[in-house]
Amino acid sequence: MTKQYRRHDDIRLTAMEGEGVVLHMGERRYFTVTETGLVILEALKTPRTFEALVDAITNEYDVTTEHAQRSVQAFLDQCLSSSLIHESEH
């Protein structure tokens, strides 16, 4: 079984100078996201695995795989706790 992540349908997103703001329409809340967070949320328009997200970060930025793994995991945890993304197993 592989875990996949996907953006919640209630999410709306816009960007400026690489950073962004995210609306959660269902909960009527909004969040700001960093440049890397924006890259991850953009990627999560379609279901992605953790490894695919790490690849998206290492392809975009000059960081080690370990650093990218930590950043992606921390961001996913935050997004899951705020219901910005879903987690499913395939």
Next chain:
Amino acid sequence: MVWLSPEAVDAAEAGERSFFLVVLIFLMRRLGWYHVHGASFIDPLGRGWLMAGDSNCGKSTTTALVASRGWKVGTDDIGFLAREGEHIVSRGMRTTIGLRPGGVALLGAKGGRYLQDRNKEAYWPEELGGGWAPIVTPEIIVFPRLGERTSVVRAPARTALSSMVMWSIWVLCEPQFAQEHLDVLGQVARQSRCFDLTLGPDLFDHPTLLEALIP
């Protein structure tokens, strides 16, 4: 369908303005005009300003001050952001500028008409020396708060975006309009230079300070 509680019925007159404003906001949203809680004006260099912020943060007093210096005023409180060609513009309804007693004293404004329901003195921009601009294309956005001395700092992108959302909070309603509304907020922030502005009483001793701080 709108249900009013007995308390709301008793206070209907006081709530009338807010009620019809909210109705207007929802109707205009269907036309692609998105409410922003902010003042707008055009300075003598022709630059459009949007001052987005809460009540009691100095919007109306600053609007009256710049009107007294000949600036054109779009609105002192309620604007609608809309696409106009390649830009986002702020459209304002022609209304008076409402000043609380503190604002009247700071400005030394004479005349005006007392609005009992709002405890404000009302001035047309022309009475203060300015003019009216039905459309303002923002290229400077400021997010004001009151402080000891007037100063500005550039607002980081995330702060600018979240502030635009905060002062156009209806973006969180009606999901079918939310992405376009949010895109308009993002575009107006991108087309502008955005600043956090502290408004101090010194602004009234140095009325050209805004242009000096944001050349």
